[in-house]
Amino acid sequence: MADPATYRPKPGEIPTDPGVYRFRDEHGRIIYVGKAKNLRSRLNSYFANPATLLPKTHAMVHHAASVQWTIVGSELEALQLEYTWIKEFAPRYNLAFRDDKTYPYLAVSMSEKFPRVQVMRGERRKGTKYFGPYTAGAIRETMDTLLRVFPVRSCSVGVLRRAERSGRPCLLGYIDKCAAPCVGRISVQDHKALAQDFCDFMGGEGTRFIKTLEKKMAGAVSELDYEQAARLRDDIIALRKVFERNAVVLSEDTNADIFAVEQDDLEAAVQVFFVRGGRIRGQRGWVVEKVEDASDAQLWEHLMQQAYGAEAHQQDAIPRQILVPELPTNHEYLTQWLGGLRQGKVSIKVPQRGEKAALMDTVQANAHQAMALHKSRRAGDLTTRSLALQELQEALELPMPLLRIECYDISHVQGTNVVASMVVVEDGLAKKGEYRKFAITGEAAIDDTASMYDVITRRFRNYLNEKEARATTVAASGEVAAAGIPGQEAADTPTSKFAYPPNLVVVDGGVPQVNAASRALADLGITDVAVIGLAKRLEEVWVPESDFPVILPRSSEGLYLLQRIRDEAHRFAITFHRAKRGKAMTASVLDTVPGLGTAKQKAVLDHFGSMKKVRGATAEELTKVKGVGPVLARSIHESLRTGVEGEAPAPAVNMTTGEILD
Numbered sequence: 030m031a032d033p034a035t036y037r038p039k040p041g042e043i044p045t046d047p048g049v050y051r052f053r054d055e056h057g058r059i060i061y062v063g064k065a066k067n068l069r070s071r072l073n074s075y076f077a078n079p080a081t082l083l084p085k086t087h088a089m090v091h092h093a094a095s096v097q098w099t100i101v102g103s104e105l106e107a108l109q110l111e112y113t114w115i116k117e118f119a120p121r122y123n124l125a126f127r128d129d130k131t132y133p134y135l136a137v138s139m140s141e142k143f144p145r146v147q148v149m150r151g152e153r154r155k156g157t158k159y160f161g162p163y164t165a166g167a168i169r170e171t172m173d174t175l176l177r178v179f180p181v182r183s184c185s186v187g188v189l190r191r192a193e194r195s196g197r198p199c200l201l202g203y204i205d206k207c208a209a210p211c212v213g214r215i216s217v218q219d220h221k222a223l224a225q226d227f228c229d230f231m232g233g234e235g236t237r238f239i240k241t242l243e244k245k246m247a248g249a250v251s252e253l254d255y256e257q258a259a260r261l262r263d264d265i266i267a268l269r270k271v272f273e274r275n276a277v278v279l280s281e282d283t284n285a286d287i288f289a290v291e292q293d294d295l296e297a298a299v300q301v302f303f304v305r306g307g308r309i310r311g312q313r314g315w316v317v318e319k320v321e322d323a324s325d326a327q328l329w330e331h332l333m334q335q336a337y338g339a340e341a342h343q344q345d346a347i348p349r350q351i352l353v354p355e356l357p358t359n360h361e362y363l364t365q366w367l368g369g370l371r372q373g374k375v376s377i378k379v380p381q382r383g384e385k386a387a388l389m390d391t392v393q394a395n396a397h398q399a400m401a402l403h404k405s406r407r408a409g410d411l412t413t414r415s416l417a418l419q420e421l422q423e424a425l426e427l428p429m430p431l432l433r434i435e436c437y438d439i440s441h442v443q444g445t446n447v448v449a450s451m452v453v454v455e456d457g458l459a460k461k462g463e464y465r466k467f468a469i470t471g472e473a474a475i476d477d478t479a480s481m482y483d484v485i486t487r488r489f490r491n492y493l494n495e496k497e498a499r500a501t502t503v504a505a506s507g508e509v510a511a512a513g514i515p516g517q518e519a520a521d522t523p524t525s526k527f528a529y530p531p532n533l534v535v536v537d538g539g540v541p542q543v544n545a546a547s548r549a550l551a552d553l554g555i556t557d558v559a560v561i562g563l564a565k566r567l568e569e570v571w572v573p574e575s576d577f578p579v580i581l582p583r584s585s586e587g588l589y590l591l592q593r594i595r596d597e598a599h600r601f602a603i604t605f606h607r608a609k610r611g612k613a614m615t616a617s618v619l620d621t622v623p624g625l626g627t628a629k630q631k632a633v634l635d636h637f638g639s640m641k642k643v644r645g646a647t648a649e650e651l652t653k654v655k656g657v658g659p660v661l662a663r664s665i666h667e668s669l670r671t672g673v674e675g676e677a678p679a680p681a682v683n684m685t686t687g688e689i690l691d
Contacts, residue, residue, distance in 0.1 A: 033090045037076045043069040048100040049110045052093040057499050058529055061089050061122040062114045064107040068098050089122040104362050112334050134159040137228050143210045144224035146183045160231040176206040178264045179227040239268050283307045285350040289392040291400040298400035300392050314399045329357035337367055347371040352380050413586055414457030420587030424579055427559055429532050436535040436594040439480045440602035446610045447474040449484040450602035454594055466605045478545040481536060485549035492530050530558060537595050539564040539571050547573035563595050622668045629656050644669045
């Protein structure tokens with residue numbers, strides 16, 4: 030671990046202006062981003078007596094190897110720049126959100142030709158309106174009920190295209206839960222208007238729609254059209270069922286998000302109620318790790334920044350009013366920033382009395398319960414991961430904590446279709462976004478040791494190349510430092526895919542595989558990465574150039590962690606190998622047609638739908654396929670009609686299973 034004194038800026042170097050600062054580790058990776066009204070005052074607090082720092086702040090400053098800063102014109106600019114860099118570089122020591130569950134939203138894709146109503150999770154998409162979040166059961170019931178009154182399309186793209194080709198709607202069209210725009214029962218404009226009515230109802234205008242239907246029902250009764258009146262009556266009941274599901278808690282013109290938090294020294298559990306049209310439309314909860322010894326007001330500033338910044342492209346995600354237990358620091362600048370994202374006025378207030386204060390007490394009770402539940406669920410898991418990493422470090426006698434572990438596995442069938450996998454674990458948790466696959470060919474595919482040497486060499490050669498590229502960037506920016514601007518040693522570039530090396534490399538295998546991986550690292554001149562192997566038979570841990578394995582107890586959490594990593598690497602490699610093998614072993618008669626490549630084969634099959642229809646097509650019909658001209662069309666037609674010695678050509682077959690792919 031680095032000593033903060035080795036990279037502490039000299040007295041007087043740090044300016045007293047507002048700005049944004051970044052802590053970097055020894056590899057140049059940004060591990061923390063912060064902002065300050067006075068950079069000198071804020072940064073000096075990190076280099077105070079280590080005993081006064083919070084555990085995570087202590088770990089961060091000892092993990093870092095340098096600190097940089099950027100001066101800005103105002104606190105508002107600092108707020109915006111801090112958020113931008115946090116989203117771009119994802120520093121590991123900044124507030125990390127962990128949702129207590131992934132809440133679904135009711136979404137309407139208004140940007141499509143035929144807008145679609147669906148349940149969605151995850152990142153928001155541009156041009157789609159979202160309502161919620163809801164619990165999983167409630168959202169399905171709500172959607173099913175509303176489709177009776179607002180029969181908007183809810184089918185997938187594949188079902189829509191199939192209905193358009195066949196001229197017949199899907200089941201929902203037959204039972205009147207879809208207006209069937211796919212077959213022309215409703216025009217594009219009318220269907221979009223129907224989708225807009227759906228959005229207006231979900232946005233809080235339920236009373237208007239119910240009153241309109243009541244007038245229509247009265248008109249149908251006066252005209253003695255009792256069947257129509259009965260249908261309208263059922264629609265009114267359905268709308269009331271959805272509209273009254275959430276109790277009215279505030280006046281109907283109230284649109285607000287109400288926050289509360291329960292915290293201890295290390296973590297904070299946040300709860301928010303979404304009130305739209307005076308009704309509680311949804312609830313969300315998450316837990317954040319507190320990095321700095323920040324006040325409650327500073328914590329609220331970070332929460333506002335991250336809770337709404339991720340939804341900046343959804344203006345309706347930010348309400349007119351945000352209610353919090355305590356005003357965040359710089360709340361004037363936050364109000365300006367959120368107003369710019371929403372493109373409308375936003376106010377941040379602390380309710381003192383009345384209905385809003387009473388509702389905040391309810392949100393606070395939810396936060397208290399969420400914190401208790403989080404501690405009970407996470408205590409064992411967090412303790413187990415920490416214990417496993419500590420046991421491995423001690424058993425392997427490694428000087429550095431195992432912040433990052435990479436595991437490699439080779440997969441093949443009798444030396445064919447050789448592939449390798451790399452899985453990544455940070456702080457005991459899998460980082461699937463950094464998994465990698467390797468295809469191995471040539472001399473490297475002779476045996477497992479050659480394959481392992483090849484994969485390790487390729488992975489760490491990429492790391493060295495990217496490290497050299499960063500060094501070149503730093504050298505090129507030396508003129509900035511020469512100009513007397515401190516803290517600007519390197520240009521900020523996003524982390525590359527191989528830029529961050531592991532503390533430990535785990536290979537699936539025994540002594541030969543371990544020695545091959547170790548030799549690959551030595552040939553590249555890398556000496557600060559430990560290598561071990563986990564042999565399947567007795568689950569022995571092997572280290573390079575050792576005659577005896579390291580034996581971990583069967584009940585060791587460290588051994589369990591290694592097994593889970595090894596099994597994940599094996600699963601990932603097998604998945605890639607099967608995909609590659611299946612692709613290689615699929616043969617088709619179209620492969621024999623001169624001038625017909627893979628892309629055009631796909632185009633032909635997509636156009637006709639099956640090989641049977643391709644064989645029955647005329648040369649003129651084949652020319653209707655994009656990219657197929659008259660000459661190629663005749664070649665395809667003759668190849669499929671002629672076959673071998675006048676026989677019909679063989680169908681496409683999967684050579685592994687024998688399944689006919691026609």
